[in-house]
Amino acid sequence: MREAIEDLLDGYAEAIDDGQIERWPGFFIENGTYQIITRESHDAGLPIGILYCDSRGMMEDRVRALRTANIYEPHAYRHLLGRPHFERNGDGFDVRSNFCVFRIAQDGETVTFATGRYLDRVVEDGGALRFEARRVVLDSRRVDILLVLPL
Amino acid sequence: MREAIEDLLDGYAEAIDDGQIERWPGFFIENGTYQIITRESHDAGLPIGILYCDSRGMMEDRVRALRTANIYEPHAYRHLLGRPHFERNGDGFDVRSNFCVFRIAQDGETVTFATGRYLDRVVEDGGALRFEARRVVLDSRRVDILLVLPL
Amino acid sequence: MREAIEDLLDGYAEAIDDGQIERWPGFFIENGTYQIITRESHDAGLPIGILYCDSRGMMEDRVRALRTANIYEPHAYRHLLGRPHFERNGDGFDVRSNFCVFRIAQDGETVTFATGRYLDRVVEDGGALRFEARRVVLDSRRVDILLVLPL
Numbered sequence: 001m002r003e004a005i006e007d008l009l010d011g012y013a014e015a016i017d018d019g020q021i022e023r024w025p026g027f028f029i030e031n032g033t034y035q036i037i038t039r040e041s042h043d044a045g046l047p048i049g050i051l052y053c054d055s056r057g058m059m060e061d062r063v064r065a066l067r068t069a070n071i072y073e074p075h076a077y078r079h080l081l082g083r084p085h086f087e088r089n090g091d092g093f094d095v096r097s098n099f100c101v102f103r104i105a106q107d108g109e110t111v112t113f114a115t116g117r118y119l120d121r122v123v124e125d126g127g128a129l130r131f132e133a134r135r136v137v138l139d140s141r142r143v144d145i146l147l148v149l150p151l
Numbered sequence: 152m153r154e155a156i157e158d159l160l161d162g163y164a165e166a167i168d169d170g171q172i173e174r175w176p177g178f179f180i181e182n183g184t185y186q187i188i189t190r191e192s193h194d195a196g197l198p199i200g201i202l203y204c205d206s207r208g209m210m211e212d213r214v215r216a217l218r219t220a221n222i223y224e225p226h227a228y229r230h231l232l233g234r235p236h237f238e239r240n241g242d243g244f245d246v247r248s249n250f251c252v253f254r255i256a257q258d259g260e261t262v263t264f265a266t267g268r269y270l271d272r273v274v275e276d277g278g279a280l281r282f283e284a285r286r287v288v289l290d291s292r293r294v295d296i297l298l299v300l301p302l
Numbered sequence: 303m304r305e306a307i308e309d310l311l312d313g314y315a316e317a318i319d320d321g322q323i324e325r326w327p328g329f330f331i332e333n334g335t336y337q338i339i340t341r342e343s344h345d346a347g348l349p350i351g352i353l354y355c356d357s358r359g360m361m362e363d364r365v366r367a368l369r370t371a372n373i374y375e376p377h378a379y380r381h382l383l384g385r386p387h388f389e390r391n392g393d394g395f396d397v398r399s400n401f402c403v404f405r406i407a408q409d410g411e412t413v414t415f416a417t418g419r420y421l422d423r424v425v426e427d428g429g430a431l432r433f434e435a436r437r438v439v440l441d442s443r444r445v446d447i448l449l450v451l452p453l
Binding site: 006007010013014017076078079080081083100102104107108109110111112 | 341382384385387398400402414416417418419441442443444
C-alpha cells in the first residue's frame, strides 16, 4: 500500500513538473477537494484558504483559464517530496507528507517557492487511488500573488 | 527494519517541524548524545562541535530554556530528508542520511537554513527504536548565531 | 529491485557529496554515457548538451583534470533525491528521478545550485547495477560557467 500511495503522490508532482496540468484534475475523485492554505490559518482552524476547488470540474475550469488567459509569467516547478506518513481510516487513508517546490522562471532563475505539508485523504476509486481531499499547508504567509499553477 | 528506521527519522523531523520540541528528547535513549558539528571539524576529527548534549536530561533543560527565555526570533523549520543508508553493527544500526532544513521566519521569509548529513547510532530501547547518538554534520561553516531549535 | 536501484542512485550522490569523485566513473559501465543538458534542449530534441562523456575512460580523464588543474573554486555539493520511478525495458531499467543539488562554497555560502531530473538507463554489469546512460536534465538554462563537479 505504501508503494501505491507513493506512486500517487509522485505521479501528481511529476504531472505538474512536466507542465501537464491537464492531468491534474484526474488525480482527484469527481467530488474531490483541493485547498491551499497557510499554516497560520490551518493552525487557527480558519476555513478560508488561498485557493479552494470542490470538484474535478472546478479544477478543469481552472486549467482551462490558465491555458487560455495565459497572462501569467511562464515558469516551471520542481517538487521534492518527503516520505509520506499514512494510516488507514475507514475506507481510505490519511496521508501526510512534506514538500518543497522550486520555481524556475523563464530566465532560469530558481527560487525556493514554497515549503510545507500535504494533508491528504486518499481513497480507492475505480481501481486506482485518488485524492478525496488534498490540503496544501504552506509554511509561509508570504504568498506570491502570481501563484497560478497548482502545488 | 528500513521502515522502522525511516519512521524514527521522519518522526523526529515531524516533531520539530510541528513545533513540538518537548517531544525531541524522547527520540533518544536516556544517555543518548546529540551533537551539531561542522563538516570541517568532523573531517578533521576535532571533537568540538557547535552544540553537545550527553543525556536526555540535558536536552530537556535545553527545551525548557527555549520555552522560558523565549528570546529568540520565532521561526519554524521544514525538513526534507534523503533516503537513509544503514547497516547493522553489533546490537544496533549505523545510519546515515542527507538533510536540508528550510527556515521560515515569522514574516514568511524562507531560507535554506542548513544542509548536511545525519550520522546516527540507533538502538532498540524498550520496544522502540531510539538514537543512542545523533551527530548533525553541517556542510557550511557559516553557522547562524541564532541557532536555537534542534536540527 | 527498487532497493537495488535506490542504492545505486544514493551511492552515486553520496560519492560526489563526500568529495570522492574518483569513484564517479565506477557507477557506469565501460561504455556508459553521461550527459548534462538543459530542459529546453532536451524538450526540443537537441542533441547538444553542456557536457558529454561517452565512456568510463573519458570520465576518468575528467576526474584527473579536475584533481590536477585544481583551478576551480573549491566547493561541495549536497544532493537531495526524489523517489525514483522505474520500469523494466529489455534487459535493463528506465529510471527517472527528481533532484536538487545545493552547493556550499568554501566561505560557507549555500545556494540551490541545480534542480532537475535524472533520466537513467540502468543495467546489470558483473553482478552490480550500473548506469548505461545517465542524462541530467537541468530545469534552468542559467548554467554556472564554473560547473565542474559531476552532478
